[in-house]
Each structure stands twice: as structure tokens, then as C-alpha cells.
Amino acid sequence: MSRVSLSGDFFLEPDTALEDIDGALTGMSVDAGVDQLAQAINGALDDGVSMIGFNADAVAIAVRRALGHATSWSDHTFDLIPATVLPPVMHVALDEVIAKEVAAGTRGPTLRFWDWDSPLVVIGSFQSYRNEIDPEGAARHGIDVVRRISGGGAMFMEPGNCITYSLTVPTSLVEGLSFERAYAFLDSWVIEALARVGVNARYVPLNDIASDVGKIAGAAQKRYPGVVLHHVTMAYDIDADKMLEVLRIGREKMSDKGTKSANKRVDPMRSQTGMDRQAILDSFADTFRGLYAINESAYTDAELATAADLVETKFGTKEWTHRVP
Secondary structure: OOOOOOOOOOEEEOOOHHHHHHHHHOOOOOOOOHHHHHHHHHHHOOOOOEEEOOOHHHHHHHHHHHOOOOOOHHHOEEEEEEEEEEOHHHHHHHHHHHHHHHHHOOOOOEEEEEEEOOOEEEEOOOOOHHHHEOHHHHHHOOOEEEEOOOOOOOEEEOOOOEEEEEEEEEHHHHOOOOHHHHHHHHHHHHHHHHHHOOOOOEEEOOOEEEEOOEEEEEEEEEEEOOEEEEEEEEEOOEEHHHHHHHEOOOHHHHHHOOOOOOOOEEOHHHHHHOOOHHHHHHHHHHHHHHHOEEEEOOOOHHHHHHHHHHHHHHHOOHHHHOOOO
């Protein structure tokens, strides 16, 4: 890099420190990563410098994006796949199928909404099966368990009880962003979508979305070379009593809150919006259409066949589901 000139609406004391930052970046490789750039900036500044409202990491991210390593939402046309009823394990498999296609460039960045025809618990990639699942409760209610490819917590899914979507994008869209910032960045559109259905929502680090009355959603990510899978699940109308018979985790929290009523529901999206689930899904899709360029899409026969094969060989197997006992 040569003739580096940093500018922005930040505060910096003393003024001469700006020249030191420019000097630290001059001569750095255009391929230098965020950590390398930030280290160079910090090394050029003494203890008397005050960076107010920003830091060396923020400068390094801006440099990476300015050099063209990053893309913006407007640089992409997104495939939009509406809620399609499938066995829920197929949606778990489709996360891997779509992610690999986006990485290979055979499918564009994709937003797809889930819908499913049977109950399932989806546990995070690194969760312990025996710590999360009560096998007697799961058997009593006829609920299977599947492990997904991303981290995070368990998803208790019955038909119509939650709102789930997967957003699969090139890593260039979050180039230079920390994991925390990437979550907030990829959640930004749905915060607006929630406002349109009457929910005053905000991002809560690391991976939650909350409204004025508490948490309403959780997010999880998986990164492959060249692609980021980001998915979100929002509680619409969950039978909490049944959920706590199937999931071990959370029983202590519910007990601490004195939750004893039978047939208790966890229904933040239903109660806060007063809308049925499909209307919320439609509104979310319309919000995304209004913000970004989209291509109305659907699953191909080849994608569904590949996903079905993955169910047989991976996601539907005990070896995968119990890989963390």
C-alpha cells in the first residue's frame, strides 16, 4: 500500500497521530489480514494517543474493505426460497448442500425459510447429546433428535411453533468483521423486518435477538472456505412443558423463575405481533425483497436428492447424532 490516507468521523488525540496511522499502513501488503494491520497501527502509536469511538481493529477492517476484499449487500443478487414443507432433517441437510453450492458459485447467496411436517430437536454441532436430551421424554412425545453443522444451542421444533431461516453468503460479505460483528451485520435486515411486524428488537451479543420483553431468537453460524451459513430461529408458539420434558437444558432456569403452570406457552412472536406465523414469514420475505436484489427461487431436484443422501449417510445416523455423547 502507498499514499495511505485515513479519514472518517472519528475523534483522535493528538492530531499528529493520524500521520502515524497512515505511516504504519504505508508499505503493508494489500493481502495483510486484520490482525496484521491492527498490530502495525498499535505498534506505531504511543500510550498518549486516544482513539475515541474507534480502535486499530476498526481501522484494519475498513482498510480490508476499501481494498476490495469485501463486498456489500448491494453487490449480490440473493436467491429467495419461500417456506417449503419438508421433513425437518432435510432442512438440516440442505444447510450443508446450499453452503457448498454457494461456495462453489453454482448457486447465488441464498435466503431460505424453513417449514416442516413433523417434530424434531436440532442440537448444535458441539453439544453433548446426553446433557441436552431426556431420551424418555423424547420417546414419549415421539420426537427425534438431529445434530446440525453449526454450533449453538438446541432448537425444539414442532410444526408451526417457530420461525427459522438460513442465510448463506460469501465470506466477502463479512470480510474483516469479527464473529460478533458478523452476527450483528447479518442480523441487521431481520431487525428491520421485526420492526415492520411491530417488534422493537435489537441484537444482543453474541448470537441473540431480544425485544423489550426478552429474548426472542438465537442465531448460529458455520463457516466453510468462501461461505458463511447464518441461521436464526425465533420462538412463535412453543409448548414449554413439552419442551422441558424433552430438553434437559433450561429446566433449572424455568424452575428458578417459578414456572409451574400447565400448558405454558413460549410465544413472543405470536403475542407481540398478533399475526399468524405465515403472515410473519410473508412479511419477512417482503422486507428482504425491499432491501436487496433477489431472484425468486426453489430447491432443485438435484439439491433435494443430495440432501436425502446426506440424511441417509450423515444426519440421520447415530454416529453423527451421538458424535458428542
